[in-house]
Amino acid sequence: MNFKIPYEKELNPSQLEAVITTKGPLLIIAGAGSGKTRTLTYRVARLVEQGVEPNAILLLTFTRKASQEMLHRASSLLDNRCSRVSGGTFHSFANAILRNYPEEAGFKPGFTIIDRVDSESLIGMIRKDSKLVSKFHTFPRKNTLANIFGKATNKILPIEDVIAKDYPHFFITTEIITQMYKEYNSRKIEHNFLDYDDLLTHLHRLLSKNPELCQTIASRYHYIMVDEYQDTNKIQARILYLLAEARRNIMVVGDDSQSIYAFRGASFKNIMAFPQKFPGTKIIKLEENYRSVQPILNLTNQIIERAAEKYSKLLFTSKEGGVKPVLLSTDNENSQSCFVVREIKKLYENGIPLNQISILFRAGFHSFDLEVELSKAKIPFIKVGGFKFMESAHIKDVIAHLKVIHNPNDKVSWYRILLLLDTIGPKTADKIFNSITEKNIGTAGLSKITLKPKTAKSTARLKEVFTQIGSSRQSVCLMGETIIKYYTPILEKKYDDYPKRIKDLEHLAAIMERYDNLETFLADISLEPPNTSIDNTFTADYSENDRLILSTIHSAKGLEWHTVFIIWALDGRFPSVHALNSPEDLEEERRLMYVASTRAREKLFFIHPTYFYDRSSGMILGAPSSFIDMLPEKILKKKSI
DNA sequence: CCAGTATCCCTTTTT
DNA sequence: GGGATACTGG
16 A cells, blocks of 8 residues: 555654554553654554544544644644544543433433532532531541542542541541442432543443443444553543453553653553553554753653653653753742743743743642742743633632523532522522422523512522523523623622633633533533633633743643743652652652653753741741752752852 | 631642 | 631621
8 A cells, every 4th residue: 555644754663663553452652752642643644544434533632632733733644534533532532422322321411510619519518418427526528528539439449448548537437428429429410410530430331331332332433542541540441441342453652650640540550451451462662752852861761760660661862962950949939930030031032932941830839929020020921730710719600600501400500609699598599499490490490480589689680691591592602791791790799809800701701602502612611621821811712922831740741842940849849748658649749750851852940949938738848859859960960049 | 597707727730 | 828617696
């Protein structure tokens, strides 16, 4: 067969082998910067070029953006057929399948995806209803309960194991927590809710309990590719197995050294287990690094070499030159920020565009001081990760109105809406919710139920809104506008900082314009919530042109820049205090440091203050991150100012 | 039954 | 230094 794309020319031997091995199970161990995305892209193109029906290829990635980008690139390599490849995240894939087979999966059509905040609210309701909670001196709070439930689900462990291992101080409450977990699951069914974990577990259950249906679904996908396999959890691995076991045309790509999502149940051991699940797996390692200069690789190799458990690999490059990474000690937080600002100005004057520079940190709030200094210096920046806009109160308030329109059974959202109103508390909200669900009259039914005069007065405007929306089949955007208009006075009364929040709502309205279907809109914002901001207001559409990038390390996965600054490279912050007493957690912090430092092409800085009082732990921090402190001068230049 | 006040808690990363 | 929860008065 003659191929249009000159694969041999454009790929190195290992990459080429990965691309042309299209049959059978394939495991690619891809070191940082080894052209993993390139390999996946060419492989998609190759399959399509071989005549495989594009939608028979399933490309599962970590974010939707990643799959879109790959398919876009594949399209420009070959042709537009590549854009018809089925791609997305595990969660969005599960969402799509489950919406097609709700009954088989055991719930009503038109389910609502609930985020962490909603899930905690529901748990809070259960907790409040329980008379047993007050019998204990301490009982886990709703967010702790959510953590316990989540861990049990994602790691496929019984509740009691999770409590015994991670929450021994709550051991005597085990029985009640287990009871609440059951209650949580049945209430989700009652209100037609699926939380993030449910998307995966329900899909898994659907496939495993329904062999024929599983076969129907599996037979659609002749070729499966999974990116970032090190960050999948056990359930995801099982789903993949069910989808791929018949044809066995499955390729997974990952790097165990870059596994950074154990906190939500991911396990890099999936990589180790893959060849056992699929006997005859061909393993290919990509070890040539095309990203960083050798001095940076020398350092990153050292960081990861000390890891307890890994597939061994050693990255090398043929890139010449480069300078040694720098560890810089500054006296306090603000001098850390000022140093970064000064260096950025220098780089910019030397012709490095701002969008080729990034500042990385462990947690979203670590950049606050720096953001102030950047604003003072008039350096434009965009921040990625950390804060969750979709979970901020004003956004959730507006969305709640849309959610009850879509699913009138959504008790959490009804509560949220009703409690915004004067004289309405939990009890009244309960009554209203019950009469609406009993009569099954939807949101427009709010005006049909009998209320006390006082309550009727408080709900008057809301009734109007729902009647208006219910009678005229409005577009998503129009509904949104109606609700925002209704909500704005409430917002102004509730928050002193309302101008900023109104701006957020305008951005939300802009997103809504792109949708003609409410269900799709609600699912999308839950599954791929916007996580970028400019000037502290969230931004869905932006160009990174000439903007500095501030990002959490988790959100920097897969990206690269000319220069990378890692701030707060401070013991107790990075690694975080939370990880200090668990060797496993500490290993994850190490991998996180590895991910952060392998983002740099030419220049890499670690910065830390030498004196910092940490309010939360009451500790005084000052030592550099233990992952880099022990590195010799030969590898890391140490300076202080 | 709501709303306002005192107290306690914790505080990472994300689909 | 803030949010969530428990408590208390109207």
